Amino acid sequence: MNKKPLVVLLAAALSTMASVAFAAEDTVDIPRLVVTSDPLGNRTSDELIQPVTVIAGDELNQKRASTLGETLDGLPGVHNADFGQGVGRPVVRGLQGSRVQVLEDGLSTSDISGEGADHAIGLDTGRADQIEVFRGPATLLYGSGAAGGVINVRSNRFNPEFGDSPRVDGQMSYGLNGHDRQGRLGLELPMGDSFVLRTDYGVRRSSDFDIDGYQEKGQRFGRKDKLQNSEVENDVFSITGLYKGDWGFAGLGYSTWKTQYGIPEVFLGDGEEEQEQIRAKNDRFDFRSEFNDPLPGFKTARLKMAYTSYRQQEIGSEFDDGAFVESEVETRFNNNETEMRLEMVHNPIGDWQGVVGLQFNDRDFEAEGEGHSHGGGGGHSDGFYIRGNDTRTVGLFILEERPTHFGRFEVAARVDHVRSSSDNLSEDREIDLPDGSEEEQAASLSSRSFTPFSLSAGTIIDVDPAHHLRMSVTRSQRAPSAEQLYAFGRHAAAGTVEIGDPNLGKETYTNFEVGFDRHIGAFRYDLTTFYNYVDDFIYLASRDDGTGQAVEIEGDTLVVNEQRNAKFYGVEFGAITDLVEGPIPLSMRLSADHVRGKLSGGEDLPRMSPTRVGIGFDTSYADWDFSLDYRRVFKQTKTAVTENNTSGYNLVSFDASWSPASLKGAQIFLQGRNLLNEDGRRHTSFFKDESPILGRTLYTGIRFDFGG
Template sequence: MISRPQLPLTAAIALALAASSHALTEAERAFDEDLPRIIVTADPLGDRTADEIIRPVSVLVNEELDRRRAGTLGEVLDGMPGVANSDFGPGVGRPVVRGLQGTRVQVLEDGLGTSDVSGEGADHAIALDPSRADQIEVFRGPATLLYGSGAAGGVVNIRTWRFSPVLPEAPRIDGAFSYGFNGKDRQGRLALEGPVGQDFVFRADYSLRRTDDFDIKGFQQVGQTAGNEDTLRNSDVETDSGSITGLWRGDWGHFGLGLSYWETEYGIPENFDARPRDIGGQSDDLERVFADYIRLDLRGEFIDPLPGISMGRLKMAWTDFEQEEVEFEFNRTPAGGELDERIVEAEFSNREFDARLELVHEPIANFRGVFGLQFTDREFEADDPRGADRGFYVRPNVTRTLSAFLVEELPTNFGRLEFGGRIERVRSAPDDVFGYRVEGITTADGSFLAFPEVLDAKAFTPFSLSAGALVEVGSDYHLRTSITRSERAPSPEQLFAFGRHAAAGTFEIGDPSLSKEGYTNIELGFDRHAGAFRFDVTAFYNRVNNFIFLASEDDGTGTPVGVNDIGNRAGEGAAANCAPGAGGLCRLRNQLVVNEQANAEFYGIELTSSIALVDGPVPLVLRLSGDHVRGKLRDGGNLPRITPTRAGVGLDTGFGDFDLSIDYQRVFKQTNVAEAESETAGFDLLGFDLFWRPQVLRGAQVYLQGRNLLNEDGRRHQSFFKEDAPIIGRALTTGLRFQLGG
């Protein structure tokens, strides 16, 4: 029996497939033409399109990317098949792929990790500027074979223009400016590209974003009936980024060296009127995050570097990342409103070196393939500097990873076969914490947890194998199938966390005894890639042994347990942190979450389709999409924060220099909830994109975009923050993009 949330998705699939009987029309014959080959750069073979890769891959480029551009990566990708946004206010947006997020979804910039701390907290921003992207590639499902333990859920690669071997004939300036009426969202970007002779190009760019607090529909918190309304307080964002890059090109290949920086300040939305106040209701505090990095990148691609090697690629990056989470306390007395105190509650530091070597070999007995090595050295700290003795959220640690991988492709008379393997060695060495404030906590069953001052290093040897086939069914269809057996090492925060994460509002407990996760993933896909009617449908089943997840403790009433800053609950010394009259709950706003391990399974279906209904001066294209993922424990119960079922429909049309797209998506109610997790109501999203691209002004476009036109009070079930902040309300954005020279 089909559950009710799946019915619209099933109907969308049936409608799309039924339309194929009417697809061979005059519109299809006009539509069926050669399209530009869009190479997926994160694929190690380096010369395949998404249609030629067995694993499910989505690519955003050109007009489709322009329609989706937004302030965070999660916003850009939200609504793609199998991909959702897990936000923590407008300053944070991290992609969720098939229900998995955090350190299981590897985010890359030009083929190497972003080297930030976004995986260490739901409130942490991804350290990249999405406006810099020329192309975004999303690998759905386990990609550990390609990129290691951090890619057990998927990979998102942002390809920028910085290391492109295509040199302009003359200096060129690219610009983009936009204004969003909701939150006074001002964004701008300028990029300069200047050739020096025939073999060298200099590139530089600068981007910024400034916003005020954003508007929402109704009250901020679930169940709130009084207080501030229609404004998401403390939701403003300020971001700057820039880079300079030099690239040499010759008959031997190309080599680039670049320096970049990124810095941001954003608020964690607070509602002063709805939560308990400190000091008997006489003061308010708000959390803000300050983060920045400086990064040095090297990219090289070398033609025929060694006998039997047709291409060699070298990628290296060194990153110095810092982040502070700061509490600002304001006086609420009648004469107040003034800043009382600025307290640094958490300091994060991540210094990381990444290197990756890929060697594409000449065909051997019809096999073409790539092998390589990857190395990562990461020094990470997450301290709580309050008080005389420093505490920590995650114990300081050094993690080193060395891996080797191989991917082989065999063309056949029916399509192609693909095989691959990867082995890696991961070693995480925690620091001793003598002199640190090591806390203890009593759990629901009465046991007492406390980390010892000394912990041994943890080492893991994850191994991955993959096999797949792509079968050409006639000239227009592909049947894709694959099976992957992969392993993932626990991340350092899953092993070594033990403390308050202030801005996230959690008290997180890790477990040094965690073992490797094991994934067995089976995919089956069918697509039509030619003609006016195209579709791509994929079904997957992912069986996970020893799955690690953050579980909320239940207080016995279905409500998550809250603890104070040092881990105590009400009646366990909490009053020691409260002023007289404030009550024992004044600091109990940290949700207690514990890293637990259990066997789990994920399964689901994803669909995209398009039908060219009308050709001519006013074309009309109908798009249908939808996805469904189910995540549960094999012994019973549901996994938390699983993306709800979604179904959407869109229309594309235009006339002359104008293009118009209208999109509607239904996000269904999520009723499959974990312990101490509440159900999340469904909501509807309606938006449009209107572009004017005058042919007489090459590279110029003026646009108007609308989002959440129904002004819905939607909550993202996959977000830790759903109870405290809804999605942004109705938003209109206008902007200009242009290109000069080149």
Template sequence: MKFQRKLAAAAVLSALSTLSHAQSAPQGTDAAIPKVVVTATPFRAAEGDQILTPAKILSGDELRDKVGGSLGETLSQELGVSASGFGPGASRPIIRGLEGSRVKMLENGMAVSDVSGLSNDHAVAAEGAVARQIEILRGPAALLYGSGAIGGLVNVVNERIPTHLEQKPVGQAEVRYGTVDDSRNASGSIDAAAGAIGFHVDGNIRRAHDYKIPGPRALGDDSSPRGRLSDSFTRQETGGAGASLIGDWGHVGASFSLLDSLYGIPSGEGARIDQSQTRYDIDSLVNTPFDGVESFKFKLGYTDYQHTELDAANEPEVKFTNRSLESRWELAHKPLAGWHGTLGMQTENTHFAALSEHEDHTTVPATHSTSVAGFLVEERDFGKLRMNAGVRLESVKRRPSGMQKRDFDLASYSIGGMYPVLPGYSAGMTLSVAQRAPATEELYSEGPHHATETFDIGNPDFKKETSHNIELTVQKTTGLVRWKANLFENKVKDFVFGHITGVLVEEEGEELRERIFEQADARIRGAEAEIGYNQLGQGLSLRAFADTSRGKLERGDSLPLQPAKRVGFDLGYRKGPLRTGMSLMRAMEQDRLASVEETATPAYTQLGANLSYTQKYRSHDLTWFLLAKNLLDEDIRLSTSLLKDVSPLPGRNFVFGVRTRF
């Protein structure tokens, strides 16, 4: 399906034509620092107030500085988050060493419903360039959104369906250019109102050529090609519009969005993916519908997604399709016997297939999956101790064409508490049990996947995964100096993973590596720490962080594609219209190899910088900015990437641009 370019272009041009005053920078005091609400939690608490879900919110200037061509790139330097690194077009977040279907991707609290969880070469069908904020949730409360969220979730909030009326048109617009890949990006969004009806329009256009690399393409091979990394280009267009009726009683609205993308897979075989998605959403909220109830929410989303894997001659090889209908009901009740909570139900109905263009094999047969889940989350204070408890019961059915049917009954629950040991300081602990049904491709794969150069074989007899999690947290959330530290351990029974056997399968004249999905017990342990000084205030700001995780099978092997240990530092300065900063991250050598991995990932140092200046132009403000990435021009390989041996990250890159918020 061809994308209608006029929608995205209109959003950008309209935003640029209505520039107004930008918001001033917050001051470095508790009273002036705004609390950004985490929309994907049942209590809509602020970052740092979470018990069941340690959270991070990217918004404002911080988000604009970090936004990249993919969600993985945008979030790759956040605490506990790394990226899959399957080229710039398909980099997906990895949370605490867990990836794929164990990390759920949301847009405005509803599943993105793409197929990015199936394989690292599949891009996430959500755009960060037009996001108001991006939320990272790690921990058991993420299970409220599905059993696939054992690792956590990422929620992209673009507020495409307005929830409040604007007094005048507001929004944002930005254009930028990058030197390493000759990239051009234009994005914008507008919110306005007419009477009791709110409107929203947004759009994004991105063009990027193959990017420059700092050394030889192949790791340790000086004779391999240099210059630009072939098939690292991206082309993407997105656009959306929404409207809602808003009053004191609440709101009801709908939205429509389109995505069209073509990007390369730098595997050396000339693969590329042609991706498109059409999405429809309905969102409603009724305040105090009856006594004892604070609010009732209803959401409905339908997604029609497809992508085709193309070879070097642009001939189709495998076509992936996914049509999904999701509904969600939430009832927030007023305090009852001291407990305040949310009761809800979620349903999902999907039709998925991955069909080879050749008659010999069906990569994944057409499969109809349904799930019905009920959940309850409650919160209560016992003196100074704040407790949360949650439970989710879910039934999942998989009905493939011509293969074994499977049913899974899942039960996930958690309990956590946070205690203020001193004013501004708190300590907490969370215990949880989470269950996940094996994904469709893990059960029924039986064919070639050319983009990953594998021949995948699933197992329809797999059991459900069961994860037992414990997490300890200490934090300081007030004052100019704030910090937090987390320790966690996940023990997973019947963990599903892909085992590359070393056997080569001949397929249409191409040799593919045999990948068999297997189950074994696993354990993931890790630690994270972060400290910041004056992060949002005027003057000098500092941040330091470190994280590590280790995933092992109980039989002794390391889990594949595990993230490296990292330590990072940020230094910033704000004064009036000037804002500048630099960041330094050191990733250690990753030599904890799975049985199928042959090479260790070298250590690297990643240095970046930013500079921006806001100037008055007639009746509005313009912010000019310069971003520098990989200033040391290092040969960076990601241990979490299947392509690390043949696909380094981009070399030195300077990004120039201008933006406005109005």
């Protein structure tokens, strides 16, 4: 695509925004959204040094999708890495997997989404009241798992504010593409002034989804315009009780999340073929509390605890000339995780205000593969093989902030102790490679201990009442994940044979960041640039078979966890201007982001996010609201060895809603996605060549919130 029209479009849009900025009075009222995952507990995204995007209310309702990655896709610096409609993981500044920490009400989701690109995140986006996205290293707050960023999905379950009458809220919708039926119902029952009971249930059912053209890149025959094996089923439920008083509040809750989805792959009905399905379920118990004036010298204490039991099966079904032969469980995953976090906000000491905290996590993870062996000697199983392991982490952190004559200054530090141990096996493991060589993993591996240490300093300079200049430097460390240490075998659903390295060391990130924003008035924008140098970066590398193609073992790509120095750098931009005020207002939005990830030798890292630009318009009239969005995802040519280029594509979407005055609290909506029916492929996805984005679709439904 010729980029000149896009440059002209952006230049014209920026010119328009600038003219409006000088003409408009700074009287626009911007909602104040507190970042609940901030340890100080009372700051907005505008008051934080680290770039944070908060979406809530109508904006969240418009963006809300069935997966977290799809919901956040399009925010500056955030992309989606999907495996069909069942999986959508956020990619933040080119980093994904176990480097992006996903939180549910302030604690880890404790699923296994970081242990495989085909694994879903174990939470329901329909329950979210607010989503907070920290871009860049956040290890100071949340430890090794937050080296790339943090995403906190906040629900209403532990909100101490409630009315004096019952409240019912929810949403029901239908999508034409895939006959996608979704529904959610929530109930809030106050029992006096001090106690509230909340419960909710959500469900989703779909068929295979439509796409534009053939499913596989280069495919010339077979079924067309259908993403085969992409159906999804979800069921979620929660119940929570919360008690509050002048002393604070305490809440206890249970939730369950269950899903079944297919891994999209071409099915020709010719010869021997296989399809993969994933079934997963987690059961979770949560405790949240906040205490006022708990000890002398401290004004607030927050205690959060969670226990999660997660189970997943990867099921392979075999077919012969289109006829079903048999089905078997190829891999079973079990993850039991306990997490506790204590935050103590101290009274001001001179000009300093801050928080000290303690965090504990214990994770017991197992993956058992079944089926025939593909390797020599001990072999490896048909399923994903990773030996049982236990990871225990204890962390201490402190964050302090003080006002200055030019703005605010902040420093923070954190130290963790991470110990990872693995089960002993009866024999060594081996994998036969196509060239006749072998990869080996010993039956017994020594336990590993790491002490990641992180420091940061930053400042916000009040250039004038409307503008902020942000500058920060962060030195953070990350311990390797269990998958990176111990993986050794076929990950059937992901189509890979993955090999870990028990001798991997810590990653060390040195991140420099500069941001400039205009945060009040009719014209608002945020521009951020960053440079992140990583010592001993761990990445999944494909082996070259000598022809420029990746080495494959019986059709599965061989990927190896390797460690080299790397650097990431990029820019993120977002802006909004109120073009017209009055009974039919009109506002315009602009966004753009770019990131590069390179190894020390100059080679590009795999699956890096492509450059994007976007423009959108919002208006309303009486009880109606309308939005129109265009996004250009550019071609990705900065590819790693054995990767191929990914073509660019255009996305056009719209949102329309009607909130009838006669039925206060109800909203009827219509949404259109991928209106151009583009055959787009996400470079961030392992399965981009087998699984394009969904084709054109329309969603219609109703949202409601009554009582309270």
